[in-house]
Amino acid sequence: MDLLLRFRNALVLIAVLLAQALALAVQVRTPSNAADPDTGSVRLIRRWTSAVITPFERVTHSMGLGVRGIWNGYIDLRHIRRQNQELRDQLTQMRIQEAAIAEDAAEGRRLQALLAFKQKYVASTVAAQVIGSSGSDLSHVVTIDKGARDGLKPDMAVITSDGIVGKVRDVFPTSAQVLEINDQNSGAGVILATTRIRAILHGTAAGQAEIGNLMPDSRIKPGEQVITSGGDQVYPRGLPVGTIQSIRPDSDHPPYTAIVVHPAVDLNRLEEVLVITGTQPDLPASAEQDLIDAEARHAADVRAERLPSIDDSDDLLHTANGAASPAATPPPAADQRLVIPKPLPALHTDRYSSGATPPAADLTPGSTITPQAVQPAPSTQHSASQPASSGSRPDAPQ
């Protein structure tokens, strides 16, 4: 008994360390389930801690938002007009790009249909605000203000408009922990956009996102875009992940390379995120309509570019939207603008000019076309503006 009292300090320390070592062993030994990464007791500890800390996080976050709102909305309004104009210009540019991309998307969908490819589209999302962090730079976890009551479940993908953020790790009733892609426990299936090489992205202890399962390849260059592959069943395919920042030999795992990826999202300054709560094999109805509109706009743009004399983009847009808008009426047949356009007459006709070649039925196989065979260009509605001496140039190629 005296011995116990004498060494009680050391015994308490040993007991505490032993208990925690056992807890660690249990956590490491238990195979982590994708939907539930923790064992029951560990999950309980995390839940209790979250229940204690999260209300304070919410309060501080709300106070911060209030102060920021007053500052941004009422005080710091410098350059707001110029910024507004820049954003409008940017919007115009993006609409043009959207139209171009829409056609590519349509083509992609046609090819996917041919190949019976099952694509997953984002069907539903839940917007959430980031209210806290893990507080450790060895662990890249953020706390969001939405939880199980909002339909969140473990392993749901978390994104922003810039790209992927990570996935939901632990879900509590009114909050959830999100494991960022640069955490050392995270992983994601990715594709290098240019070379189409598939790889696995994981985080490092230093908080970097890294690809470590590729052999040296001269085609892989810094600056190449990295997107999700969809193979991990967490992130939908094609979402931006980041760009390759550097490539170096992996000294720990030769002959592999360590490819550091700069995330597309600024993970240190997350404010609002979207949690993907559902995916579906077809595009959502609203996105489908957007795509139709974008295709129609693109068709109008192409027509305006190729046929600059015809300015009927609105008519074409209405025609393309005919199915969606029954009220739209077809253009009148008498409208000359919709008749197949005629080319402008050449200033100096030669054998390449429109209408200069005689009909095929009048030609003899093997014979050459003599200059006399060249007929004058047919008169058009623009012929009045042509010079009276229009004919073959003396030096025209024969």
Place this chain on the structure above:
Amino acid sequence: MVTRSYMSRREVEQQSFSLPVAIIVPLAALLLQVVLPRLMPRLAILELPLIVTLFFAISRRSPIAGTLTGASIGLLQDALTSQPIGLNGMAKSLIGYIAASLGSRIDVDSPATRTLLTLAFSLLQSVLIYLIERKLLGVADFRMPWLHEVVRAVVNTLVALPAFLLLDRTRRQL
């Protein structure tokens, strides 16, 4: 006539804290630890739970109290991260024990001692976490950015000195 009792130096200098202080201060440290990096990401270099663990351990001068305080704060800290629960708990239990043992032997109220203690224990925590990750958890490719850890130790020492002065006001002399 002066009444004399037989108490050790440790018992004479042992200080206690009221229950609200013993609960609120560690929770406030944890809360600040998770909120401050949101405001300024570079502040993730701070280790406020370690500073609080050290303060309570060297003030109470009881190895058992130091061990339990370190374990509690460390476990709560682990619960907020993606790491296994027990990583910071083990490290801070050991730090709490050693700090309390030293507190009963040396003068821990002087700024110089506090500076050295904070610097040394910050580095010790990094070493302990590295060892737990590599040896206990078997994470073979776990790398500790040592230069960053040295910077962290210096920064935490600079923060700990005024924090200790502030926390000294919460002491209740026995």
